[in-house]
Amino acid sequence: MQNAITKLTTVLIALITVLCFTSCGTSYYGAAENNYYDNYYDYNPAWAPDYYFGTRYYYFPDIETYYDLGTRNFVYLNNGRWLFGPTLPPIYAAFNLNNAFIVIVNRSVYTPWMHHHYYNSHYPRYYYIDYYDFSNIPYVRGYNENGRRAVYWREAERNRAREWGDRSIREGRKFKYSTDDRRVQQEVTRRITQRTAVSPEELRQIGNADEGRMVTSRSGTTQTPSRQAAPDTQRTSTRRSEETNYYGGEIGQPVKVQPQMRGNTSGRSSSTRSEGTSTRNREKTTSGRSSDSRR
Numbered sequence: 001m002q003n004a005i006t007k008l009t010t011v012l013i014a015l016i017t018v019l020c021f022t023s024c025g026t027s028y029y030g031a032a033e034n035n036y037y038d039n040y041y042d043y044n045p046a047w048a049p050d051y052y053f054g055t056r057y058y059y060f061p062d063i064e065t066y067y068d069l070g071t072r073n074f075v076y077l078n079n080g081r082w083l084f085g086p087t088l089p090p091i092y093a094a095f096n097l098n099n100a101f102i103v104i105v106n107r108s109v110y111t112p113w114m115h116h117h118y119y120n121s122h123y124p125r126y127y128y129i130d131y132y133d134f135s136n137i138p139y140v141r142g143y144n145e146n147g148r149r150a151v152y153w154r155e156a157e158r159n160r161a162r163e164w165g166d167r168s169i170r171e172g173r174k175f176k177y178s179t180d181d182r183r184v185q186q187e188v189t190r191r192i193t194q195r196t197a198v199s200p201e202e203l204r205q206i207g208n209a210d211e212g213r214m215v216t217s218r219s220g221t222t223q224t225p226s227r228q229a230a231p232d233t234q235r236t237s238t239r240r241s242e243e244t245n246y247y248g249g250e251i252g253q254p255v256k257v258q259p260q261m262r263g264n265t266s267g268r269s270s271s272t273r274s275e276g277t278s279t280r281n282r283e284k285t286t287s288g289r290s291s292d293s294r295r
Contacts, residue, residue: 040069102142110263
């Protein structure tokens, strides 16, 4: 009887130990309760938009370059190979990070540069100039694939915003705007007609662009959205109610995440530089297989 009790106790201790190991630690994509990376809020650069909960990568359509918050490196093409560095290469020395159009990459995607053909086709160079800047949709900072809508400049950043106007409307461009973009465009046009000023903060409210945004309040505390925020629910949808197009081709659509784009994230440590080094080495060995490069 004593032996049976001892064996039972040993089994229970082993089960409790296993449960403790599986429930503790960092959560990565694939866990039942979430599907986002660790937060990289503290790594968010000064030139970047407000941090969106769970974001790891940014994409710059104008120079076909990515930024990895986990390793704090830019990832760019050079002679058909992906290179990694803490700064942009000299060829992009004139590129202004402070007012660049930035795509906040879907937080379910891992190493997006390995699927560059998706991003290159969905976000053509300078498409935002006609679609946003010249279509009475002002103060657009970038595009958030998670919230599936434009990201607007804050009031204090208004001086960094690009020039905007209604050229595309006057020239009769027939874009198929999304519901959110059309709402902003119509409201701004109405206010301009009535000679009523519109502030960036009002635009943000009209476009409902603040979902999932992590900002620092005046008291210095970080405001974090709930995990049950609207973007998590909306991510189950794969299409907008209205498609957007650019000269006949769709633009600004969240890249549909496929299994191979998620990668194997088990066992990764986002806060260590050794992880960044191993990632760069792994990507460099496979970079020769990266097709779809236009360089």
